[in-house]
Amino acid sequence: MPAPVHQFDWPDRVVVGTVGSPGSRSFYLQVRDGARSTSVGLEKQQSALLADRIDEILNALMSDEGNRFSVPAAAPVELVDDDPLDQPVLEEFRAGLMRLGWDPSTAQVVVEAFAYDEADDDSDPDAREKLLVRMPVGTARAFVQRTRQVVQAGRPVCPLCGMPIDGDGHVCDLRDEP
Numbered sequence: 001m002p003a004p005v006h007q008f009d010w011p012d013r014v015v016v017g018t019v020g021s022p023g024s025r026s027f028y029l030q031v032r033d034g035a036r037s038t039s040v041g042l043e044k045q046q047s048a049l050l051a052d053r054i055d056e057i058l059n060a061l062m063s064d065e066g067n068r069f070s071v072p073a074a075a076p077v078e079l080v081d082d083d084p085l086d087q088p089v090l091e092e093f094r095a096g097l098m099r100l101g102w103d104p105s106t107a108q109v110v111v112e113a114f115a116y117d118e119a120d121d122d123s124d125p126d127a128r129e130k131l132l133v134r135m136p137v138g139t140a141r142a143f144v145q146r147t148r149q150v151v152q153a154g155r156p157v158c159p160l161c162g163m164p165i166d167g168d169g170h171v172c173d174l175r176d177e178p
Helices: 044-063 137-152
Strands: 005-008 013-019 026-033 036-042 091-103 108-115 130-136
Touching: 005 026, 005 036, 013 044, 013 137, 026 044, 026 130, 036 044, 044 091, 044 108, 044 137, 091 130, 108 137, 130 137
Parallel strands: 005 130, 036 091
Antiparallel strands: 013 026, 026 036, 091 108, 108 130
């Protein structure tokens, strides 16, 4: 039996958002098309890296003189989405491997998130449950902007050691070594 594929070719909404308070947030990649919605669990680092890589793809397209597509340098105002995640957030799976691409036939960034399976880490990712999302360049820019804001909205960082500062304080582990 083939693994389920949650495919969204022209989604109404694609965002990264969180549930919980800073220090104990759970990150989700949530996609919606009409009444159909899928939420996939991510790590904070995956979210940040996903935004960075999508930004790199868009910037490379902008600087490619042979590119025939108009790629916005910033998120179009009408596509900015600051709303909370759609409720209830029901995690389909936790993402492991992720792949990114560009589809020139539709001028869309393609994101694939494959279900994490610690028992079978060497298996073919295409045999796992996955989320497949295609988003136009404007939506992709808005996705990058929002994802970066969500990632940065966590706990403040200690200026000395770079570790997060909890609400009840922080003991800096920075030690001077001779």
